[in-house]
Amino acid sequence: MMVKTPATPLSKIEKTPSSTPGGPRSHEEKLFVTVRVRPLSQKEQEMNDQISWDCTDEHTISLKNLHPGRPTPSYCFDKVFGPTCLTWKVYEEGAKDVALSVLSGINATIFAYGQTSSGKTFTMRGITELSVKDIYEHIKNTPERDFVLKFSAMEIYNETVVDLLNRELGPLRLLDDHEKGTIVEKLVEEVAKDGEHLRHLIDICEAQRQVGETFLNDTSSRSHQIIRLTVESSFHENLRCVKSFIASLNLVDLAGSERASQTNVDGTRLKEGCHINRSLLTLTTVIRKLSGGKRNGHIPYRDSKLTRILQPSLGGNARTAIICTMSPALSHVEQSRNTLSFATSAKEVTSCAQVNMVSDKQLLKHLQKEVTRLEAELRSPESSSSSCLKSLLRERDLKIQEMELEMEELKRQRDHAQTQLELERIMHREKKGSQSGSSRQVVKCLSFSDENTSVSSASGLANIIQNKVGSCTLVLQSGSSTVPSVLVHEIRKLEQRQKQLGEEASRALEVLQKEVAYHRLGNQDTAKTIAKLLSEIKDMQAVSSTIEDIEVRDRPNLKEEITRLNSQGSDIAFLEKKLENVQKSIDKLVLSLADNEESPESETPESKAKLRKKKVLPFTLSNSTNRSNMSCPPCSPLSSSRKVMEYGQENMVLPEYNDFVCGGDVLIQPIKTNTPQSEDSNGIPSNKGTPGSCQSKSLNMKKMQKMFKNAAEENIRNIRTYVTELKERVAKLQYQKQLLVCQVLELEANEAAVSETVAPDQSPMSWHFVFEDQRKQIIMLWHLCHVSIVHRTQFYLLFRGDPADQIYMEVELRRLTWLEQYLAELGNASPALLGDEPASSISSSIRALKQEREYLAKRVSTRLTADEREMLYIKWEVPPDGKQRRRLQLVNKLWTDPLNMQHVQESADIVAKLVGFCETDEHITKEMFELNFVPFSDKRTWNGWNLISNLFHL
């Protein structure tokens, strides 16, 4: 079956093999990388800053030739947008294609990267707005598909993930889901009703975002923001849901990638800077590693929350567009070059997007969820469907009450007529007694509805009846005698009334009889469904017990166990299929029960509408909170129950239902409405089989309805409980299987890691990359953990990338990682839990570092010449503020910018000079770093080391 392509032209998407019908196929493509240069800002203009970049053509950007004679670096990208370029163009040419992939079931991510104030937020706002507009436009133009849009948004601030729709939730955890990858626990997902609602949600998130003022940007975004639009779409053919897609579009506005020292940061801002840059450092590392080919060893996605969340977008199952923003100003040249270098790496990264079709299994899960939700709704007293059922029952009760009242009225009128007739008879007898001898006789009034004996035939009577009504004397004379017309008229009226009463009573009775027959049919249907359910459950029991048998067997080893469990997959799938059938049957049962309760007479247009709505519910794909139009059509149960209803309404044959027994009681006796009425000894018509008996039948009817309902509900309850138990068993088996798979994977991973450490199979080139990477991480961790700068210097200068350094690097990295986590935990723990001791570890480290700097500052005058000092003061921009302060200021600037390798190198050189360390010093050996951080203790040779040992006694 062909999937219709979207109406809006999605040129590239339609061409990709991934969007071709017939199943998900992956499509490899490079990340789409563009660069946007903003105009000079007001501040930059005021400071007479120069424009230092040329957008040579729409793919190339080059640094202006400031030093004639030297070569000018230039960079090529998928697109380069100059300062005059408007956002809609950036969207059209740099993001639209990727963004709209989400409509074809392909994950997409667009993110903006660049230093603070380079225009990331400015650009992403426009891109988000235009994407939303196009997505809704597409939905409007594609009526053959049903769409549901879900919105969520999060912020990563200081390595903490927060929900931007509900900050109250506090920090959110990241969980690993074997199907979906990393998921953010408890992240609120809101269904967007329309474009306006979506924009409102985006505004809420904007307002919630952490913004702090930095030197470069008055409204600097200090956090990474991810807006996620999840699009579910399904395509229907002949009222059947044929294909469903699900994909997410991530719109990511990263925090500034600037160097901490450049943003005039301290305190809180500095801490932010470290975290922001740590995330970005990991992002850079990930991109760099991916750009070198995926086989280039381990990709450290897990090193930061940002990269964990964006993992699928970084070389995974997503199409990705990166917009790198930059300032044109000369003062930001270094940062802009960093940005361009990041963009250059990103260009080489390949992703492998595929169409995400909702598999039958997922659909089944979804439907099961839906069933559970509906069941919960049914159980809850306030649920909509149960209140709907209740109102139907109320309607039914009212109808019955009305009918009972009507019967009462009919009975009353009949009694009244009989009394009148009786009265006339008595008067007639009196008259007869007083006029003995005359050939007069009382006209006998006839029973209800008996034409042969009706009073109408009395018109030809020859008898004279005299009666006195009020002031009139009514006389009926036989033969030629005259009959007063007023009396005849009265009698006819009575006759007519009698007849009407009889007819109305018959009609009322017929209605009740139809209802009874209708219930009987409904019951047959219910019984059939229950029988079918029981047989299905038997099947399931058989499969389930087979699986359980296998479960208790001995397990030779994990791998065999996995193979065995995999072979059980089909059994589990069979069980799941069966479960689905049972669920459907239950729903059918519930529906047919509801149908059966619906009397044909009480089927008002409103109740019909309710009924229709109810029938569709179990087959709706989305939950009730989704104002979804994505529903599968009503299926088979409806047609059968509808047939029953039609039969009940039109073709009902009044039953031979003497045999209709419920709980051993014969509930209804056969009633023959056209049987001639019998008379009692006084000639008064008998009540048996007359409308008078309808009241008691109506009561029986109510009783019967109740019994029906209770019995059916009890059955459904039992079946549901059983199905739930089976579901739990299946889930347990699945869980055990996953657990075992995880164990095996972990074992394999450990084995691989061990073999890698023992016998590194790395080329010198790849070791060089690993070394660089690890060194950067170590430098960042030293900074975060307030490690002694003497230690940093010694380590930095000793380990320069020799392959033999690998083990030392590994050990240092592991220890620092542990240390950082330990400090972070201390930072997060409540003071009550900490007591006095550990909290002081952090501050004592900071104190020790301060003392170390003071100690080194004292050595500035002894270890450096006046010229050397002066040069350093100029180079490190230390103003002449008194001797001691100047020296300390210089030392305080050392080792403060962990991202700037030049700064790190120069800091290390100065500290080495101050402590008299040289790499060839025979007392300082690499071995001393192998097992612990407390190094060589000979103070004579290495005066700084006594401080270091304090630092690591945490």
Ligand SMILES: Nc1ncnc2c1ncn2[C@@H]1O[C@H](COP(=O)(O)OP(=O)(O)OP(=O)(O)O)[C@@H](O)[C@H]1O
């Ligand atoms: N292309 C552009 N045209 C005109 N003005 C721009 C452009 N890009 C950015 N700006 C302006 O520059 C300023 C900084 O932009 P923006 O806040 O988007 O930077 P940012 O990179 O998100 O910064 P931060 O990382 O600190 O949040 C804003 O006043 C914005 O309006």
